[in-house]
Amino acid sequence: MSYPFLKGHGTENDFVLLPDHDGSVHGGLTERAWTTRVAALCDRRAGIGGDGVLRVVRTAALTDTAAQALGAGSEWFMDYRNADGSVSEMCGNGVRVFARHLVEEGLVPTGEPVPIGTRDGLKTVTVTDEGVSVDMGIPRVLGDSVVSVAPASWTALHIDMGNPHAVAFVDSLDPAGPVGALLEAPEHDGSVYPHGVNVEFVLPVARGHVAMRVHERGSGETRSCGTGACAVAVAAALRDGVPASGPDTDATYRVDVPGGSLAVTWTRAGRAVLSGPAVVVARGETCL
Numbered sequence: 269m270s271y272p273f274l275k276g277h278g279t280e281n282d283f284v285l286l287p288d289h290d291g292s293v294h295g296g297l298t299e300r301a302w303t304t305r306v307a308a309l310c311d312r313r314a315g316i317g318g319d320g321v322l323r324v325v326r327t328a329a330l331t332d333t334a335a336q337a338l339g340a341g342s343e344w345f346m347d348y349r350n351a352d353g354s355v356s357e358m359c360g361n362g363v364r365v366f367a368r369h370l371v372e373e374g375l376v377p378t379g380e381p382v383p384i385g386t387r388d389g390l391k392t393v394t395v396t397d398e399g400v401s402v403d404m405g406i407p408r409v410l411g412d413s414v415v416s417v418a419p420a421s422w423t424a425l426h427i428d429m430g431n432p433h434a435v436a437f438v439d440s441l442d443p444a445g446p447v448g449a450l451l452e453a454p455e456h457d458g459s460v461y462p463h464g465v466n467v468e469f470v471l472p473v474a475r476g477h478v479a480m481r482v483h484e485r486g487s488g489e490t491r492s493c494g495t496g497a498c499a500v501a502v503a504a505a506l507r508d509g510v511p512a513s514g515p516d517t518d519a520t521y522r523v524d525v526p527g528g529s530l531a532v533t534w535t536r537a538g539r540a541v542l543s544g545p546a547v548v549v550a551r552g553e554t555c556l
């Protein structure tokens with residue numbers, strides 16, 4: 269059996285998109301078969317390659333009733349999986365690429381805020397010729413723990429963006445330095461992060477401007493992470509003296525990632541708005 273796919277990325281955080289509007293292509297798979305398929309598609313040598321999979325499904329066609337409730341209010345649901353097949357609550361770059369795809373297919377309007385269902389609830393996304401912005405909701409700042417890349421360790425701020433993040437400020441992002449090549453997941457406190465964690469290493473560049481590298485839960489080191497960029501911007505703002513309750517005026521940070529540059533605004537209302545490029549670059553049929 270073969271089925272359609274597309275390939276897209278947001279600042280080189282890349283995804284395989286699987287149109288499955290009525291759930292008839294992938295929706296009937298067992299959890300095990302779906303996990304296996306996702307991992308095969310994301311394999312960079314034997315598959316198409318990607319940091320994750322975005323199944324494009326109508327909320328009404330979901331068989332997972334919990335997900336369907338979370339997507340209520342949106343016609344479309346982003347059914348996201350990491351490259352190893354594991355589920356995550358949210359993917360900031362993924363939802364931007366997802367929205368770009370919907371616009372290009374004429375399924376939602378361009379230039380207007382559109383709600384998209386995710387496992388972290390509805391996200392409002394706006395696609396324009398310049399890029400794609402998404403209101404990521406209210407970051408939750410949950411305190412410090414420690415992450416390590418032996419023999420180095422750092423204090424890291426726990427920020428929940430729907431999914432878990434540990435943000436550590438470092439003196440260098442050089443793969444030859446203490447952060448290393450991130451071939452393996454940094455060690456973390458399992459009692460703080462019982463379901464694993466995405467770890468961001470951040471280098472301040474100037475006020476309102478930081479650079480980061482990330483090791484993503486379920487995908488390894490990636491070239492960008494949207495939820496991670498939001499967590500990093502909030503951590504940087506706190507470090508710059510913004511109160512934990514949020515900024516008095518909108519605070520915008522440029523967040524450089526290995527795959528490009530994102531903008532994150534922490535608004536006066538305490539919400540994080542993520543903006544940047546998101547493109548679809550290929551389409552085809554696969555039998556994986």
Ligand SMILES: N[C@@H](CCC[C@H](N)C(=O)O)C(=O)O
Nearest residue numbers: 356359360361431493494495
């Ligand atoms: N790359 C994503 C985050 C994807 C999910 C993450 N790996 C997790 O397991 O939480 C983004 O752009 O936010």
